Amino acid sequence: MTQRDVAASVRTDNGNGATRERNEREILAAAERVFANHGYRGASLAAIAAQAGLPKSNLLYYMGSKRGLYVRLLERMMARWNALLDDISAEDDPAEVLEAFIRSKMQLSRRHPEGSRLFAAEILAGAPFLQDYLRGDLRDWVQARAAIFRQWAERGLMDPVDPVWLIFLIWSATQHYADFEAQVLGITDRDALSDADVEEITVFLTRMVLKGCGVAPRADESER
Known part of the structure; x- marks a missing residue:
């Protein structure tokens, strides 16, 4: 994840707690569907981001990694x-x-x-x-x-x-x-x-x- 990606994610969040909460909720809901349908190995962050309607950089910003997202879920x-x-x-x-x-x-x-x-x-x-x-x-x-x-x-x-x-x-x-x-x-x-x-x-x-x-x-x- 580049510094530019992090900056873009922070700007998307804008320091708004409600925005972060909504984004995390949408990411977890999308990840639940993708992991359930494709398993850990078959799932990708790009597919989860597409399901959530968010940039892939947001997933990395909020969840850290594919493994971190999976374990949190x-x-x-x-x-x-x-x-x-x-x-x-x-x-x-x-x-x-x-x-x-x-x-x-x-x-x-x-x-x-x-x-x-x-x-x-x-x-x-x-x-x-x-x-x-x-x-x-x-x-x-x-x-x-x-x-x-x-x-x-x-x-x-x-x-x-x-x-x-x-x-x-x-x-x-x-x-x-x-x-x-x-x-x-x-x-x-x-x-x-x-x-x-x-x-x-x-x-x-x-x-x-x-x-x-x-x-x-x-x-x-x-x-x-």
């Missing part, structure tokens, strides 16, 4: 998925937390299927770009949530299931409908999942998880 996906559990405590109701987490994950996979498939492809490839994140920030996040789940079990609010396996189960079950969409639609003879289908799946998964964990459903959930 994957980490954003995980942060988006797991935000709901960031502030939970041992005083919360496990039925409410687990149901809300499943519902949130289902909706995010529905709204961002390309991001879900992109993350799945990275993991299937052995997570070459995410090892530091998986063994660092994400491991710490999972262990902190697991500690709260264990406190719920100690208080008799749920069975003493392994909380790490439980988190894996919820991740995989909710992402299945995005990652394996072709399989789901083919077997069920649908062109797409409707809002009603997604709600039915969400209720089903919630019941299975709560029952498997020995958690009593919330009153309004048990009436569905």
Whole structure:
């Protein structure tokens, strides 16, 4: 990236925080589509810039490199998925937390299927770009949530299931409908999942998880 490119990018931004935020949002959305369709090796910064409607120099200015953009996209996906559990405590109701987490994950996979498939492809490839994140920030996040789940079990609010396996189960079950969409639609003879289908799946998964964990459903959930 030349000094002229950097200067052009700065002028485009003009020191305007709103402009930077909008540009970064458009870059990440375009990158999600391009990486999901072509993989890391097949994607190019030029293609991402064209999708975003921005000069290639802007991508380098905001993201630093193709690798930096790719890793940021994957980490954003995980942060988006797991935000709901960031502030939970041992005083919360496990039925409410687990149901809300499943519902949130289902909706995010529905709204961002390309991001879900992109993350799945990275993991299937052995997570070459995410090892530091998986063994660092994400491991710490999972262990902190697991500690709260264990406190719920100690208080008799749920069975003493392994909380790490439980988190894996919820991740995989909710992402299945995005990652394996072709399989789901083919077997069920649908062109797409409707809002009603997604709600039915969400209720089903919630019941299975709560029952498997020995958690009593919330009153309004048990009436569905």
